Amino acid sequence: MREVATALRLREGGPTVFQETDSVLVRTKTLREFAERGLEERSANGEAVLLDGLSKSFGERRVLSEFGLSIPAGQLLAIVGRSGCGKSTLLRLIAGLDRPTSGTVSVGGAEVQSLQSNVRLLFQDARLLPWHRVLSNVGIARAYGWRETATAALADVGLADRANDWPAVLSGGQSQRVALARALVSRPGVLLLDEPFGALDALTRMEMHRLLERIWREHGFTTVLITHDVAEAVALADRVIVIRDGAIALDIPVDLPRPRREAADTSAVALQARILEEV
Numbered sequence: 240m241r242e243v244a245t246a247l248r249l250r251e252g253g254p255t256v257f258q259e260t261d262s263v264l265v266r267t268k269t270l271r272e273f274a275e276r277g278l279e280e281r282s283a284n285g286e287a288v289l290l291d292g293l294s295k296s297f298g299e300r301r302v303l304s305e306f307g308l309s310i311p312a313g314q315l316l317a318i319v320g321r322s323g324c325g326k327s328t329l330l331r332l333i334a335g336l337d338r339p340t341s342g343t344v345s346v347g348g349a350e351v352q353s354l355q356s357n358v359r360l361l362f363q364d365a366r367l368l369p370w371h372r373v374l375s376n377v378g379i380a381r382a383y384g385w386r387e388t389a390t391a392a393l394a395d396v397g398l399a400d401r402a403n404d405w406p407a408v409l410s411g412g413q414s415q416r417v418a419l420a421r422a423l424v425s426r427p428g429v430l431l432l433d434e435p436f437g438a439l440d441a442l443t444r445m446e447m448h449r450l451l452e453r454i455w456r457e458h459g460f461t462t463v464l465i466t467h468d469v470a471e472a473v474a475l476a477d478r479v480i481v482i483r484d485g486a487i488a489l490d491i492p493v494d495l496p497r498p499r500r501e502a503a504d505t506s507a508v509a510l511q512a513r514i515l516e517e518v
């Protein structure tokens with residue numbers, strides 16, 4: 240609470256440490272930042288995502304209403320909001336697991352009609368198959384040359400030496416690393432993360448943050464992260480949106496140098512405070 244109060248004082252009386260803009264300006268600024276930092280390659284493997292007039296209802300309950308959002312290829316977007324605000328529904332619509340009541344979802348310029356081969360979804364629960372060893376879990380799709388690609392994906396997440404282990408002997412953090420390797424084995428254009436680190440202890444969560452950021456920077460996939468942890472959102476994302484009552488309440492860029500550490504400076508704390516005001 241002391242840090243948040245300090246951040247609010249900084250926001251009221253000190254220099255502006257964040258910029259609040261509409262989504263079009265945010266996208267332009269973010270892409271310009273990428274170019275200035277020499278990271279154009281980050282978008283090489285990513286797919287742009289466009290949500291246009293998106294609405295989703297379950298019976299009489301409307302979860303999303305006329306929702307519009309554009310995510311540039313290669314961006315790491317964090318979505319924050321209270322339980323039931325529509326965050327997970329949004330990911331399911333992008334993944335093609337659900338169909339919108341109205342409006343459209345496009346990935347890489349193609350409208351989403353069903354499950355997308357270039358989109359992967361990672362949940363809080365690793366959901367490993369206990370009757371398959373680690374390598375088989377990663378290469379579960381059994382595409383041509385799956386052993387080699389699964390081994391490479393495990394090496395990406397630092398678990399090449401656990402390929403022949405059973406999931407039961409892995410820690411929570413190791414299980415999530417395997418789930419991440421399984422999501423990345425096909426080199427997706429979009430990676431969707433539904434609170435994947437929420438059940439991990441603080442130290443393991445920080446390790447997973449660094450791992451995700453490294454792999455994202457190396458491979459350039461577009462990433463959408465759902466989290467209840469505002470510090471996590473600011474530590475990882477290029478941009479944070481807050482969803483409230485089925486609509487975007489805040490859309491804000493995160494212009495902080497990488498690599499970041501959670502709440503490492505007053506700029507990060509002030510940005511967290513601004514986001515918390517809208518949650």
